[in-house]
Amino acid sequence: MKVITRTASKTLRGRHLTLVWGIHDFPVGKILVALSAEGLCWLGINCDRAALAKNWPGAELVEDANVTKKAAAEIAKLWPAKLDKLSVPLVLYGTPFQLKVWKELLKIKSGSLTTYAAVAKKIGEPKAVRAVGSAVGKNTVSIVVPCHRVVNKDSGRVNYGWGPAVKLALLKGEKAA
DNA sequence: ATTTACCGTGCTT
DNA sequence: AAGCACGGTAAAT
Numbered sequence: 001m002k003v004i005t006r007t008a009s010k011t012l013r014g015r016h017l018t019l020v021w022g023i024h025d026f027p028v029g030k031i032l033v034a035l036s037a038e039g040l041c042w043l044g045i046n047c048d049r050a051a052l053a054k055n056w057p058g059a060e061l062v063e064d065a066n067v068t069k070k071a072a073a074e075i076a077k078l079w080p081a082k083l084d085k086l087s088v089p090l091v092l093y094g095t096p097f098q099l100k101v102w103k104e105l106l107k108i109k110s111g112s113l114t115t116y117a118a119v120a121k122k123i124g125e126p127k128a129v130r131a132v133g134s135a136v137g138k139n140t141v142s143i144v145v146p147c148h149r150v151v152n153k154d155s156g157r158v159n160y161g162w163g164p165a166v167k168l169a170l171l172k173g174e175k176a177a
Numbered sequence: 178a179t180t181t182a183c184c185g186t187g188c189t190t
Numbered sequence: 191a192a193g194c195a196c197g198g199t200a201a202a203t
Contacts, residue, residue, distance in 0.1 A: 009186080009187085010186080010187065011187075011188095095185080095186075097184090097185060097186085098185090098186085115198085115199090116197085116198050116199080117198070117199060117200090120184095120198090120199095125184075125185095127182090127183050127184065128183075128184045128185070129183075129184080129197085129198050129199055129200090130183070130184060130185080130196080130197050130198055130199080131183090131184040131185040131186080131197085132184090132185090132197090132198080133196085133197040133198050133199095134184090134185065134186060134187090134196065134197055134198095135185075135186080136197090137196090137197075138186080138187095152198065152199085153198070153199060153200095154198095154199085157198095159197080159198090
């Protein structure tokens, strides 16, 4: 899978950017897929245009499910085990720290879990556990960047931007595969 | 069982 | 430009 990274803060990343978006079916719910000219840059679960607009201030949003249909179908088909085969490039917009965290998440194998502390250690910032927590939460491309495979150290407790139920459904689906 | 310290980000002032 | 609230974990109280 091709991964493009762009350094940008949340407030600036939407400027001069046109996003084509559409809502499609996925095993754990509806996904909102948004593509820039470069590739897949946002994926939300059970959300609407407002959530997209909030995350990409300044961006021009064009709804066209025909354009996003192909990418969405591919994601649904490749999930959970073969997402790295995605033909659409993945475009990551974030601060240098967030990019480090997200790229680390990409290395987590389907079906396995890690903790925020382990990720912090891997990127060489062992004390920045909390920062890792917030970076994971700000991930722009859920499912493809497996933010749901990161759990609290004291197992069990689940915290997820799209709702704990979605996180559990994703993990369950990957476990089966 | 509660509190403290640690870090990066985004929102508010 | 400065302050504040978040978020996960280990260590100290």
